Amino acid sequence: MLYIVMVTPSCNLSCSYCGGSLVGMPQEITYGVGKLAGIIEKDSESVVAFYGGEPLLRPDIVKNFLSVLPAKRFVLQTNGYFMRKLGDDVKKFDTVLLSIDGRKEVTDRYRAPGCYDKVMDALRFLKEKGYEGDVIARMAVSKYTDIYEDVTHLLQFFPHVHWQLDVVWSPLWELHEFEKWAESSYMPGIEKLVALWADEIKKGNVPGIVPFLGIMKRMIWGGKAGKGLPCGAGREAVAITTDGRVLACPIAGEFLWNELGNKIDVLQSFKKVEIGEPCASCDVYDICGGRCLFAYKERLWGDEGFRAVCRVTKHLIRQLEEVKDIVISHLAEIEDELKYPPFNNTTEIIP
Numbered sequence: 001m002l003y004i005v006m007v008t009p010s011c012n013l014s015c016s017y018c019g020g021s022l023v024g025m026p027q028e029i030t031y032g033v034g035k036l037a038g039i040i041e042k043d044s045e046s047v048v049a050f051y052g053g054e055p056l057l058r059p060d061i062v063k064n065f066l067s068v069l070p071a072k073r074f075v076l077q078t079n080g081y082f083m084r085k086l087g088d089d090v091k092k093f094d095t096v097l098l099s100i101d102g103r104k105e106v107t108d109r110y111r112a113p114g115c116y117d118k119v120m121d122a123l124r125f126l127k128e129k130g131y132e133g134d135v136i137a138r139m140a141v142s143k144y145t146d147i148y149e150d151v152t153h154l155l156q157f158f159p160h161v162h163w164q165l166d167v168v169w170s171p172l173w174e175l176h177e178f179e180k181w182a183e184s185s186y187m188p189g190i191e192k193l194v195a196l197w198a199d200e201i202k203k204g205n206v207p208g209i210v211p212f213l214g215i216m217k218r219m220i221w222g223g224k225a226g227k228g229l230p231c232g233a234g235r236e237a238v239a240i241t242t243d244g245r246v247l248a249c250p251i252a253g254e255f256l257w258n259e260l261g262n263k264i265d266v267l268q269s270f271k272k273v274e275i276g277e278p279c280a281s282c283d284v285y286d287i288c289g290g291r292c293l294f295a296y297k298e299r300l301w302g303d304e305g306f307r308a309v310c311r312v313t314k315h316l317i318r319q320l321e322e323v324k325d326i327v328i329s330h331l332a333e334i335e336d337e338l339k340y341p342p343f344n345n346t347t348e349i350i351p
């Protein structure tokens with residue numbers, strides 16, 4: 001099980017697609033970490049991911065939990081500003097996700113002036129410390145993104161790049177602007193990126209483009225058909241608020257459908273989230289799994305908006321289907337790199 005621990009609701013940034021600090025939970029953790037440790041101890045496949053707000057606003061809590069929680073693996077999602085406060089403890093992480101949206105001008109425009117340089121400094125710090133775990137550039141993709149340019153830029157520095165589309169709850173644009181951008185920029189960019197990916201695979205290299213890896217893994221070795229979302233929200237993944245409520249998805253703490261229970265004891269047994277129609281009978285359900293619980297539940301762009309996002313999801317899946325035979329013909333050389341992610345490291349696979 002993936003346990004997403006929300007260290008603090010506060011964030012030092014207020015990115016244009018997000019809005020900053022969370023509401024609806026206390027600043028301080030009010031549940032007993034010993035109780036959480038006891039639950040995690042019984043789970044041989046436990047992954048603890050530190051999340052916020054910005055978790056490294058409270059390095060004291062992160063360091064304490066790293067030493068007290070008996071998790072098999074640890075993950076950190078951070079904007080990188082306070083990375084150096086971790087010191088040597090950074091080596092305890094299996095995966096670090098750094099929020100960065102692509103080229104400097106794109107990242108700084110969405111996030112904050114100087115943000116790109118802060119993330120690059122965090123990356124330097126990981127190298128200085130001899131950190132050997134996985135590092136993922138975690139992008140939000142919105143109206144100023146050129147998916148081909150921004151992903152290929154980040155691949156120069158990061159072993160893995162993942163992105164999530166800024167859709168449905170976005171304050172930056174509305175449905176029709178998204179549809180125009182998807183048609184004129186995103187989908188052609190995906191086609192170019194898939195072509196590049198396949199060309200590299202022919203040479204025995206596997207660019208670490210996480211959505212491509214995760215989708216191809218499902219195509220070749222089977223998905224979790226009938227088991228729903230790739231992110232695992234409400235089934236194999238839960239989020240724990242500072243006051244110990246257990247959520248299916250970390251981004252929607254205020255929605256009742258998202259709350260699995262109001263005490264961490266519920267982690268021992270809870271009713272798993274199910275995805276129904278239109279996903280259950282969708283022709284790409286085995287791969288897509290319903291994409292995102294929040295978007296499935298809250299149709300903030302209406303059914304028309306839901307279908308518009310499905311259109312880009314299906315386009316991506318079809319592009320990868322077209323290169324599947326190339327991938328299979330090189331499987332012997334690249335199988336290990338292709339079986340990604342090796343565990344639920346909070347990358348949701350379907351952008």
Ligand code: SF4
Pocket residue numbers: 278279280282283284285288289290291292309310311313314
């Ligand atoms: S493409 Fe759309 S309808 Fe199909 S499984 Fe994904 S989210 Fe559901």
Ligand code: SF4
Pocket residue numbers: 229231232233249250251291292293294295348
């Ligand atoms: S994909 Fe959607 S449901 Fe899953 S963790 Fe992300 S926001 Fe939550």
